[in-house]
Amino acid sequence: MSDIADGFATAARLVVSLDPELIEITLRSLHVTLSATAVASVIGLPLGAWLAITRFPGRRYVIALLNALMGLPPVVVGLIVYIMLSRSGPFGVLGLLFTPTAMIIAQVIIITPLVASVAHQAMRELWADYHDLLISLHASRRQRIATLVWDGRRTLLTAQLAGFGRGIGEVGAIMIVGGNIDNATRVLTSAISLETGRGEFALALALGFILIGLAVVVNLCIHVLSRTEQGSRW
């Protein structure tokens, strides 16, 4: 128990003193995961909507595959991205390995299926509501997707938050492709992993509490900004 108490105390001290190193890795965590969530949203939200309104052979298998990809093991994704970006890999010339960009790429791959799948569920319900009206009004496919995404934006927020949640706590992939390099690619999760390995449990715990707090604060901010709880059924 004393470890946990020490962890709280250390966390409080780090936060109150605005420890520069803590701020740096926290901002990097946010930068990597928010960027990955943004890219995943741009791909995943329209993809989810498209899957909801389009009928084609094998559609059910695509959806099943998408759902399966939600459980993609981050370590494996990290490994594959590592191989792609390593000197001898196809994208080696870009020199991206061990940079935040590499971490963002890996997280986009991990998050996108989750965002698309949750979006698909939400869009399917909305499409069932809107189907007759949009057919009657002869909306084009692009207009249908735009309408569903716009009108379903509050439920789509849930998809984005789920993606953010998966990304911010993820360590397997970013550790491999980022390398946990001090001042370059170290983020909250990889720092926790490092401190635990070194036996610095209080510091590791402190970072852990800050990570949880960060996830809660980001969720709350987005809820408040988007007024999810207002307007009843929207």
Added chain:
Amino acid sequence: MVNEHNILPLTLREITVKRRGKHILGPVSLTLQGKGISVVVGPNGSGKTTLLRAMHGLDRISAGHKAWAVSDAQAHAAQSFVFQAPIMMRRTVRDNIAYPLVLRGVNRRDARAAADVWAARVGLGSAVLRAATVLSGGEKQKLALARALVTAPQVLFLDEPCANLDGHATQEIEAILHAACADGTRVVMSTHDLGQARRLADEVLFVHAGQVVEILPAAVFFAGPASAQAAAFLNGDLVL
């Protein structure tokens, strides 16, 4: 409206509608033209809704032939459909009514201005900024009517627009329909409310068991229909 070609007459020749192998409607042959309000009446499950949806193009025709006087694209742009359960988009009243115009490429400001005019015309003028999903049943149906009429359609289909509405709401909607009709919109609506059919109809289509049994001027139909089923229906008997 002025420069548009008249999309009527609509001609149905021996059309049938099947769903999952089950025969729902037809074969139906009829011609829709002229002016006024046609009311489709008939017992529940007789195919009233399917007939309207097939005319509008929402339900696929399995056999037979349907043709407007103009191309399908032109015809489609000049008709609207109001559903029994009004479909409320998760937007404000104003944006709901403006939506069909926005789809057609009207810029947002003009579309909203037109929506405000129509909102006022159907009695929702003070509600334009409210969320459409929290309106009452009657208000939702009035919104759906405004959204259908904002594109100035030549033909307006309505599927039981006053089902589940109270007398006041029904009266308001009938007034809007009369006004639309006076503006030259051809109205085709279904109802199972014979009182409403008497109040509105210029022409009656009696549908039974997937067949259009008779098409008569309203006065003639209510004075004495030709078929035994229609007579029984008017009598309030169960029509089997």
